[in-house]
Amino acid sequence: MGNKSLEVSLIGIPSNLLDVIYTACRTCYSADGAVDIFNNVTDDKEKKLSLIKRIISSGHYSTIEHIQLTFAINNISRAATHQLVRHRHMSFSQKSQRYVKEADFDYIVPVAIEKSSELLKKFNAHMEATSKLYTELVEAGIKKEDARSILPNATASSIVCSLNLRELIHLANLRLCTRAQLEIRMAIAKMCALVIEQEPWLTEHLVPKCERLGYCDEDNSCGRKPTKNG
Ligand SMILES: Cc1cc2nc3c(=O)[nH]c(=O)nc-3n(C[C@H](O)[C@H](O)[C@H](O)COP(=O)(O)OP(=O)(O)OC[C@H]3O[C@@H](n4cnc5c(N)ncnc54)[C@H](O)[C@@H]3O)c2cc1C
DSSP, X not given: OOBOOOEEEEEEOOTTHHHHHHXXXXXXXXXXXXXXXXXXXXXXXXXXXXXHHHHHHTTOGGGGTTOEEEEEXXXXXXXXXXXXXXXXXXXXXXXXXXXXXXXXXXXXXXXHHHTOHHHHHHHHHHHHHHHHHHHHHHHTTOOHHHHGGGOOTTBEEEEEXXXXXXXXXXXXXXXXXXXXXXXXXXHHHHHHHHHHHHOGGGTTTSSOHHHHHSSBOSSSOOSSSOBTTO
């Protein structure tokens, strides 16, 4: 039992990502069939990137929906996974609190609380007391699915999530914004960094929405960009 650090792995990304997007782009504007376009795809990476960038910047986003990405995430709070699962174009498989016993559960301490040794002590004591009561409930014959009602939002979870490239860009635009909570912002930043490591051309797209809009549309702006009304 204890505070744990976020771990993110990119466990699925197509090895021919550019070929797939390029084929999708060219299929829209070519007299050739999609099969022939794919079978004769150019080896010239710059040529592929040039077309792909042009098509994306014109808002033709269906072409990047063909790219499926899968991430494995450890040590993320149930609070953050609840925020993550609000995104409706993603698929999830999450550690079950109905099937997995949460005695001695790990948890995520928010950075703001971690900074204060006095508050951290109280936070840890609360987690320990909760763990004790959870164990008591389970040992008294209460099903895990009911005993979990007392578990905190901080409880560490584990999740596999898949999404297409268009949705990753949308996710980044929303959740890299400083209005998003720090924990989910860190998780999405790690997901984006792993994708950018393999596909550096995506750097300009995996950004907070203000970078894309050129202005901030939030009520409470962090000041990174001018607000909508100047
Ligand atoms: C900073 C921040 C604060 C938030 N605070 C709250 C809060 O206080 N309370 C709360 O309940 N939620 C809150 N949310 C969650 C938010 O309301 C959205 O549910 C979440 O961000 C998912 O965004 P989305 O709907 O754009 O994206 P996704 O679900 O990922 O969907 C992507 C896009 O697909 C389209 N789409 C998807 N489903 C539909 C549909 N049914 N009909 C039409 N178009 C659709 C939309 O264009 C949408 O933008 C917050 C989110 C952020 C980033």
